[in-house]
Every structure is written in C-alpha cells, then in structure tokens.
Amino acid sequence: MMSQMTPSERKVRVNLGDRSYDILIGPGLIAATGREIGARLKGRRVAVITDENVAPRYLDPMMASLAQSGIEAVSLVLPPGEKTKSFDHLIPVCDAILGARIERNDAVIALGGGVIGDLTGFAAGIVRRGSRFIQVPTSLLAQVDSSVGGKTGINSPHGKNLIGVFHQPDLVLADTDVLDTLSPREFRAGYAEVAKYGLIDKPAFFHWLEQNWQAVFAGGSARIEAIAASCQAKADVVAADERENGLRALLNFGHTFGHALEAATEYDSNRLVHGEGVAIGMVLAHEFSARMNLASPDDARRVEAHLKTVGLPTRMGDIPGGLPPAERLMDAIAQDKKVKGGKLTFILTRGVGQSFVADDVPASEVLNFLKEKHPQ
Amino acid sequence: MMSQMTPSERKVRVNLGDRSYDILIGPGLIAATGREIGARLKGRRVAVITDENVAPRYLDPMMASLAQSGIEAVSLVLPPGEKTKSFDHLIPVCDAILGARIERNDAVIALGGGVIGDLTGFAAGIVRRGSRFIQVPTSLLAQVDSSVGGKTGINSPHGKNLIGVFHQPDLVLADTDVLDTLSPREFRAGYAEVAKYGLIDKPAFFHWLEQNWQAVFAGGSARIEAIAASCQAKADVVAADERENGLRALLNFGHTFGHALEAATEYDSNRLVHGEGVAIGMVLAHEFSARMNLASPDDARRVEAHLKTVGLPTRMGDIPGGLPPAERLMDAIAQDKKVKGGKLTFILTRGVGQSFVADDVPASEVLNFLKEKHPQ
Incomplete structure (x- = not known):
C-alpha cells in the first residue's frame, strides 16, 4: 500500500545518499504507523520502545495500527526521565530487540521524547551492528530537534551523551496531535529550539x-x-x-x-x-x-x-x-x-x-x- | 618524525576513502608504537586496553615506546577469554577511555587478540560517538583477520557478536615477533584463516x-x-x-x-x-x-x-x-x-x-x- 498524505500533512526529506529518509509531520500519524511502515519496510516485525508516561496514551493505538497492517510487534516500557539514558537500560533494550528476533529488514521503533529516542536509536545502532530504526517523537523538542539527524546515545558518569553512535533513522513520524497533551511549559521549551533555527x-x-x-x-x-x-x-x-x-x-x-x-x-x-x-x-x-x-x-x-x-x-x-x-x-x-x-x-x-x-x-x-x- | 620501514617490513593499505588506513607488518613494531603513532596522530594521549595474558610480555615495552615519543598513556588490563566480550567489561573500558580524557585527536589502542580487539574497537566506536582506534594484534588469527575490516562487538545471551558497530581502525600494527611466543596449536588455528584466503x-x-x-x-x-x-x-x-x-x-x-x-x-x-x-x-x-x-x-x-x-x-x-x-x-x-x-x-x-x-x-x-x- 502506498503512503497517502492528508492535506495538512508535510514531508521533509533528509538527503544523506543511501541513508536518506523522510520526516512526516501531521495529525494522526501514530494511528497510521502500520500504514506508513508497511509502505516502506520489507520486514514484518518490529520492537517498540517507549516509557511509562507515553505508553498509556499512545502505545495501544500504535500496536493496533501495526497489527492491522500485519506487522508483528513487541513492546518494552521503560521508566521516564534522563536516568534512563544509561547502560542499565540499554542492555535490556538490546535484549528485547534480539529476543523479538528483529532482523535485517525489520525495525526498532522509538515512541517517546528525546530520552527514548536517544536510547532506542543507540540500541538500534549497535544490535547486529546496525538495525533499521523509526522515530516517533512525542515532544515538540524531539520533533524539531533530537529525532532528526542520527545522534544517539546515553550518559556517562563523565558527562551527558558521551557514549553513542551516529545512526540515522529510516523514517520519522511526527504526530502533531500529541503536542496538544504537552504542558504549556514543555511546549515552550520545545519552542526555544524552533526559534533557534531562525536565529x-x-x-x-x-x-x-x-x-x-x-x-x-x-x-x-x-x-x-x-x-x-x-x-x-x-x-x-x-x-x-x-x-x-x-x-x-x-x-x-x-x-x-x-x-x-x-x-x-x-x-x-x-x-x-x-x-x-x-x-x-x-x-x-x-x-x-x-x-x-x-x-x-x-x-x-x-x-x-x-x-x-x-x-x-x-x-x-x-x-x-x-x-x-x-x-x-x-x-x-x-x-x-x-x-x-x-x-x-x-x-x-x-x-x-x-x-x-x-x-x-x-x-x-x-x-x-x-x-x-x-x-x- | 616520519615512519621508517625496516627492510623486512610490509605495508598494506585498506582503501576506504577518508577512512583509509595502513596495516604495518613486521618485527619489532610493539617497541615502535610511539614512533608509528607519533608520525600519524595529532593528539598526544592514548588509552591502552589489553589482557592478563598479553600485558606481562608486551605492555611495558609499548608504554615505554609511547613515553619516549612524548605520548601520555594509561592502561587497563582485563581478564582473558571470550567472556570478556560482554557489557560487564565494555562499561569499565568506556569509563577508562573517558577518564583518561581521550579526545578527538587522541586514540584508543587494543593490545591483544581477537577478544581485546573486538571489545576495544567497540568501545572506541561508541565513546564520543567514535574515537580514533589502533589495533595491535598479538595472535596470528587477529593479525590476518579480526584486526582488519572494522567489525567490532561483544556477545549477547542471544548469540556471539550480536552487539557492536562497524568502526575502522586508524592503524594496525602487526608485530610478527609476537608470533614466536604462540603455542603451535594457536599458530595453526590462525593459519587456517590464512589458508582460507587462498580457498x-x-x-x-x-x-x-x-x-x-x-x-x-x-x-x-x-x-x-x-x-x-x-x-x-x-x-x-x-x-x-x-x-x-x-x-x-x-x-x-x-x-x-x-x-x-x-x-x-x-x-x-x-x-x-x-x-x-x-x-x-x-x-x-x-x-x-x-x-x-x-x-x-x-x-x-x-x-x-x-x-x-x-x-x-x-x-x-x-x-x-x-x-x-x-x-x-x-x-x-x-x-x-x-x-x-x-x-x-x-x-x-x-x-x-x-x-x-x-x-x-x-x-x-x-x-x-x-x-x-x-x-x-
């Protein structure tokens, strides 16, 4: 099935040769995950990594959409917060991906903000020396910044983001409906990065x-x-x-x-x-x-x-x-x-x-x- | 100082665009580490990762050679064997590299066989999203196979080498003197991979x-x-x-x-x-x-x-x-x-x-x- 954009949807292409990918921006994209992945991925298996704040709202709709498109999915829900960007959580994420038998044509999905995206992208970057990876950012900050560009990683006692890899996603789905549920303070914080591009x-x-x-x-x-x-x-x-x-x-x-x-x-x-x-x-x-x-x-x-x-x-x-x-x-x-x-x-x-x-x-x-x- | 090859030394170039590198093959290269690195590296700081079998023979000569060339070095000695290719050992290796303040122009050195090379290369590949890396393989198997080509990684409960990255070294020093100390069985095992290239x-x-x-x-x-x-x-x-x-x-x-x-x-x-x-x-x-x-x-x-x-x-x-x-x-x-x-x-x-x-x-x-x- 071909991907079909709604009238309000926008697409941005990241041009990186054979690692180029699309960023889709618009409403309702989480509930369309199966359709968008089905149109692009050869494999029929994914592992979804998310956190306890995001899961209650968005995990079920995503899993339902995947099932509807005939994509087999497992999920892992992590504690929220910066402390999750650590080896302590990276190891079980790698185990979950391997346990789900995610292979060459399958994919790992990050459903969450910057912490989940950075951690999951890093895990995808090192499992089988690089697995397919899809970002579904659920904060404004992640949609306009951390989900794009391939920087992944975890923190070290020596400093933030000191352990990681460059691993570009294969697709970014920025569902703008999720922004309605952000606190005003969270939205403003993401807006600072929007303004940054102008500056x-x-x-x-x-x-x-x-x-x-x-x-x-x-x-x-x-x-x-x-x-x-x-x-x-x-x-x-x-x-x-x-x-x-x-x-x-x-x-x-x-x-x-x-x-x-x-x-x-x-x-x-x-x-x-x-x-x-x-x-x-x-x-x-x-x-x-x-x-x-x-x-x-x-x-x-x-x-x-x-x-x-x-x-x-x-x-x-x-x-x-x-x-x-x-x-x-x-x-x-x-x-x-x-x-x-x-x-x-x-x-x-x-x-x-x-x-x-x-x-x-x-x-x-x-x-x-x-x-x-x-x-x- | 320019690198000077002895008459018996051979050089093989791995052509990978801006990630190309030399493999030097010959006697006495461990004692020449400082000279060879000094000729190629901008930085003046390295971390040497090795194991308990290799350290007693080769760590001191390498550290002396580095010191003589004005290169500051720290070392970390790990237990030998396949079990070392695990997150349990990867984490302290990353810590040691960061603790030694290895930065962009500095390097991480693997002094050992395939286990040390794979583990250290992986650590170098993820610290600061990729640090310079030098292989000094001390087994025939590592000299003719695992030290060349950039495959790095550790084992997972799900299988061998399932977690890792492609991270090419900046230099490989294959000191053929070390082969004199291998057991005949170890040498033969490495020879199987030599014969493989013919086949x-x-x-x-x-x-x-x-x-x-x-x-x-x-x-x-x-x-x-x-x-x-x-x-x-x-x-x-x-x-x-x-x-x-x-x-x-x-x-x-x-x-x-x-x-x-x-x-x-x-x-x-x-x-x-x-x-x-x-x-x-x-x-x-x-x-x-x-x-x-x-x-x-x-x-x-x-x-x-x-x-x-x-x-x-x-x-x-x-x-x-x-x-x-x-x-x-x-x-x-x-x-x-x-x-x-x-x-x-x-x-x-x-x-x-x-x-x-x-x-x-x-x-x-x-x-x-x-x-x-x-x-x-």
Whole structure:
C-alpha cells in the first residue's frame, strides 16, 4: 500500500545518499504507523520502545495500527526521565530487540521524547551492528530537534551523551496531535529550539515566528509549518555535515551557556529544562556577541523580547533557587568546551540569523561577561 | 618524525576513502608504537586496553615506546577469554577511555587478540560517538583477520557478536615477533584463516602455501609475506563491501559449519578453537560442494591433505569428546543462518579459489550430508 498524505500533512526529506529518509509531520500519524511502515519496510516485525508516561496514551493505538497492517510487534516500557539514558537500560533494550528476533529488514521503533529516542536509536545502532530504526517523537523538542539527524546515545558518569553512535533513522513520524497533551511549559521549551533555527541562519523564519507564534502555540497549520521549517533547517545542516566536523556545530547555538546552566541546576527539571536553558543561552550568546562588538545590542533585545513574550525565561535571574558564582559556571563551560591556550570555541552571532563558529574566544572575556550578568 | 620501514617490513593499505588506513607488518613494531603513532596522530594521549595474558610480555615495552615519543598513556588490563566480550567489561573500558580524557585527536589502542580487539574497537566506536582506534594484534588469527575490516562487538545471551558497530581502525600494527611466543596449536588455528584466503579466490596463494607452509611456520620473510597477502586479501574484500551487503560474506567460507561445531562443543577451547572449527568447516564446505556436483572431490581431498599436513583437524571425528547428533548441528546452523522456505545461504565452492555465495541451498541436503559425515 502506498503512503497517502492528508492535506495538512508535510514531508521533509533528509538527503544523506543511501541513508536518506523522510520526516512526516501531521495529525494522526501514530494511528497510521502500520500504514506508513508497511509502505516502506520489507520486514514484518518490529520492537517498540517507549516509557511509562507515553505508553498509556499512545502505545495501544500504535500496536493496533501495526497489527492491522500485519506487522508483528513487541513492546518494552521503560521508566521516564534522563536516568534512563544509561547502560542499565540499554542492555535490556538490546535484549528485547534480539529476543523479538528483529532482523535485517525489520525495525526498532522509538515512541517517546528525546530520552527514548536517544536510547532506542543507540540500541538500534549497535544490535547486529546496525538495525533499521523509526522515530516517533512525542515532544515538540524531539520533533524539531533530537529525532532528526542520527545522534544517539546515553550518559556517562563523565558527562551527558558521551557514549553513542551516529545512526540515522529510516523514517520519522511526527504526530502533531500529541503536542496538544504537552504542558504549556514543555511546549515552550520545545519552542526555544524552533526559534533557534531562525536565529542560526533564517532571519525571515524568526520574523515569521514573531508574527505567528500565537498560531503556532494554538495548533493547526501554522504549528505544522513551524515544525516542518525546523525539520527542514536541521535536515539541511545534517546533510551538509552529518558527523559534526564543522557547520553542524551551529545547531549548538545557545547551548554552551545553556548546558552550563543545566549543570549548575544539577539537571533538576523543576528548576530548568533543556529548552529553557537554551532560551537563556541564546539571549546570553546575543548579549556576549554585542559585548564583543560583533552584533548590535538591539538584536539581543529583540531576541529576548520575543522569547519573553512566549513565556520563556531569558535571564539567569529567572531560574528559581539561585545559581553558583560565575567562576563555577565558567568551569562548567570549560568542561563542555575544551579550553586551549585560554581560548575556546563558541557559537557567536552578528545579528538575528547570522550565527557563526568562533574558535578563538578568550575564556577571560566569557568569565567577565558572566560576572557582569550574574553578580554575587 | 616520519615512519621508517625496516627492510623486512610490509605495508598494506585498506582503501576506504577518508577512512583509509595502513596495516604495518613486521618485527619489532610493539617497541615502535610511539614512533608509528607519533608520525600519524595529532593528539598526544592514548588509552591502552589489553589482557592478563598479553600485558606481562608486551605492555611495558609499548608504554615505554609511547613515553619516549612524548605520548601520555594509561592502561587497563582485563581478564582473558571470550567472556570478556560482554557489557560487564565494555562499561569499565568506556569509563577508562573517558577518564583518561581521550579526545578527538587522541586514540584508543587494543593490545591483544581477537577478544581485546573486538571489545576495544567497540568501545572506541561508541565513546564520543567514535574515537580514533589502533589495533595491535598479538595472535596470528587477529593479525590476518579480526584486526582488519572494522567489525567490532561483544556477545549477547542471544548469540556471539550480536552487539557492536562497524568502526575502522586508524592503524594496525602487526608485530610478527609476537608470533614466536604462540603455542603451535594457536599458530595453526590462525593459519587456517590464512589458508582460507587462498580457498576463497586466490588459488595461486593456496598453491604457494602448499609449497611454503614450513617456512611460514618457521618465521622470517615467508611468514611476513603470508600475513601481508592475507591482510591484502581481506583489505580488498572490505574495500569492496565494507558493511557486508554481499561480497564480504565470502570471508565466512568454512564458518557456517565451523560455528556450528564451536556451538556444539560449547566454545570449550580445550576441545576446539575457532581456527580449528574453520579448518574442519572448509573441508566440509568443499565436500558438500562436491556432493552437490559443484566441485571435484579431488579439490576437497587436496584441501584436507594440506590442512592435515600442517597439523590442523579436518574431520568432525578429530574433535575430542564426541559431537551431538546431526540434527542438533543442523539446528545450530539454522540459528546462525536464517532458513527461508527450507533454503539457506551458504558459501560454496567450484574448486580451490573459486568460492561463491549460494542463497538457495536446501536445508534437507545439508542435514543429509551431516548425517553421512557424522553417523550416530
């Protein structure tokens, strides 16, 4: 049976030679999993990996859709949360995939947010030295960022995402209906990554978001457009630099400051989630660029105004519970980015949509900036 | 400093685009590790993974050579044996690599046989989504087979090598001096894989081995020639089919029967080691091909005569302790190779150096053949 797009559905192609794949974006895709997989996969067997938060809502409809298309499926439900990205959970996932006799033409499905996608993609990447893999992301963050591009992995005691592989999915199904059940805070956190694509190199998209963000938050076709534009932006970068030798680093715009803030709040999601860290980090990146005389302070103000309007935190002071001194934040940055001869690599900007990789940023300037922004 | 080859040293290039690498074959290479790495690597930090059998002989000379070249090294010594190819040992290896702050331009070194190479290569393949990796194989089997080609991995309760990645090394140092310390049985087991390359598609090489095997066993330039020819044969196949979509399956000549025999003897190395299983398996593959009227029985007799002359087992009856009935051997084959509609894929041959992939071999014919060769 051929895949049939509904009128509101969008398709983005990730061009990676013989590893190219489609991202489908639209309503009702989870209930169409069987149809979409049936149209693309030779095998007739899948293993679905999900978590305790997602399973009650979406596992049954997915399993029913697979059964209806004559696809045999087993499922494994993991505990939710960042701690699941560990060897402790990777091992039973690999066992479940092998136990289900998933072979060359069969597939492994990740049904969940970034944690489930990263863990499951890693398992798919190492079982039989690489098995077919389908992403069904259920958070906005996963739909516009982590489900696209093939980065998979788990955390190590030495740091986040330090163990993993590049393993591209064979298909991404971004069911936009699931976004209606996200909390406003979760949706906003994902929106920070949407805005990021505008700030990296798509000023017109950022302008469109400033005009249309309410429609994006409300759902419907503007939201599908925003997700498709984000996926297209990420797909373009990934196609140009799959293994992050250069350009792909731009996708980390706002993330160096953001990661430091996540570390400083000990990854406590009550205080700060990833997208919120990125929102504050993007404002800081603009302000730091202005301080280095690379960009106008007007751009920093414009970015902050928009992120604030949608309800995102934009300043370190917005984080509840206080932060350690600037020196400690700087230590976290130095752990994330290697400091070489007092210089570090940073994604800076010349203005909205004009980001670039700077590899000679003086660590002392970053520290002084942090001290100004976060006086003790 | 440039790498300088001694007159007796050979170099084989594995051509894989931007992942191409050299295999150096010759005496004294372990004591030259620092020189060879220093000539090729930007970084100045390595982690050496080895085992308790290899460490007492070769770890100190390697560490001294690295220190002399100004390369900082840490080492981790694991228990020897197949059980080490497990998540239980993979996790501390990953930790050791990260703990040593091995980064982009640094490297991970596997100093040991196939187990250490497979495990360490897998760890290098997943730390930071792929780290530089150097193979220093210390068995003949590892020098002519497992250290070349990028297959890495660990075992699963569901089967051997089911978890892993393709991760090519950046350099292979095959120090032929280490072969002098192998037991005759270990050397012969590795020799079975050398002979395999002749049987796959190099009849002149097989003929050369028939004439020169005593010199190969004695050491010196004939042995270096045989290893270089084997590495070149494997490099050619890997360059043509890195991820085993077709041609690379030929490298499994003799292995389907061999794996079944290894499983039937419960991987008890007192009874049968891998190379011995391959030796018997290659004779069986020739005999089965003759039975299918694909090849002359003379070729089977010729192959058996040579392997027997060098001291390898060539018949199922040569395995001490007896074997389960033919039906059980057939079950092991069916687990290894998927049976589809009563047919399975097998590497057969039309004669010495004329192997090919047959994907429609009737399972019933294999069973009848096994019953004849191994009557209860």
